[in-house]
Amino acid sequence: MKRTDLRRATYLPDTGAWLSVMTEAEARRLGLTIREGTGVLGESSGKGVKIRTSFCRSRVKLMRHQGKIIKWKDEQGYGFITPRGGGEQVFVHIKAFSNRHRRPVGNEIVTYELTSDDRGRKRAEHVAFTDGSAIPTQGGGVSFTISVLFLMFVAVSVLVGQLPFVVLGIYLVASAVSFWVYAQDKAAAKRAGWRTRENTLHVLSLLGGWPGAFVAQRWLRHKSKKVSFQIAFWVTVVVNCVGLGWLFSPSGDYALQSLLGPVGLGR
Numbered sequence: 001m002k003r004t005d006l007r008r009a010t011y012l013p014d015t016g017a018w019l020s021v022m023t024e025a026e027a028r029r030l031g032l033t034i035r036e037g038t039g040v041l042g043e044s045s046g047k048g049v050k051i052r053t054s055f056c057r058s059r060v061k062l063m064r065h066q067g068k069i070i071k072w073k074d075e076q077g078y079g080f081i082t083p084r085g086g087g088e089q090v091f092v093h094i095k096a097f098s099n100r101h102r103r104p105v106g107n108e109i110v111t112y113e114l115t116s117d118d119r120g121r122k123r124a125e126h127v128a129f130t131d132g133s134a135i136p137t138q139g140g141g142v143s144f145t146i147s148v149l150f151l152m153f154v155a156v157s158v159l160v161g162q163l164p165f166v167v168l169g170i171y172l173v174a175s176a177v178s179f180w181v182y183a184q185d186k187a188a189a190k191r192a193g194w195r196t197r198e199n200t201l202h203v204l205s206l207l208g209g210w211p212g213a214f215v216a217q218r219w220l221r222h223k224s225k226k227v228s229f230q231i232a233f234w235v236t237v238v239v240n241c242v243g244l245g246w247l248f249s250p251s252g253d254y255a256l257q258s259l260l261g262p263v264g265l266g267r
Helices: 024-029 140-159 165-190 198-219 227-247 250-263
Strands: 009-012 017-023 040-046 049-056 064-073 078-083 090-093 109-116 122-129
Touching (some): 090 109, 165 198, 227 250
Parallel strands (some): 090 122
Antiparallel strands (some): 064 109, 109 122
16 A cells, blocks of 8 residues: 555454545555555555555545635636635645636635645645635626627628628628637737737737627636726727728728728729
8 A cells, every 4th residue: 555545544443454535536546556446455564554545436524614715816727725714735736626617816715626736846636615605706797798889880881881891891800810819819828838928919909800809808808807907908999990990981981981992892
């Protein structure tokens, strides 16, 4: 048996042996052979101590602890919990939360089961929010609604002849590209890979991709909490909308037709 098993074993005075209980998955990870039907993994002895190891199909229920999420890095998907009453911070990964449909943002009170990794470092499992739910993804539905309404406005403007179709096409393509770039950058952040420059994201928004970027920020929880980035993002949104509004003016319409007419893309 491995030494890590002894720390989880219980002495049985009637048999003079130590019983080590673990989940089947944990047993397989340790390389132990499972004898189906008996629940017994095997017996070994060392230094005069006989150790009998068994497995259970589900994890033994552990005592739950309470604490507050004081640090949360959403791009990497992990954070730290400060136990109630103080003590060493506990590592928590997004996969440890019971409800995967919602994500933490920080400062939530949670309950959790305390475990440790192979190096003995504390980590939380089966994490739940004390009110029964986590903070929902911020503005996911609202961002989608705003983006769709804006694109519908542009589409209607095209249908009534106020704008050429190419304008709607630019918004649709730029939004799709922006969403994809945000998704790639989010994935790169999780694996510590090559990141997309923030200026590139802002240029895409400025060129008409802000509806897709807005949805990506809320749905993917990417760049949605960084204040400096959000300020720059909303500046690009305002500038883009002002530019779109100018296209409805006589001077803007004339400039647009002068640009698109020679290549056959005007109204």
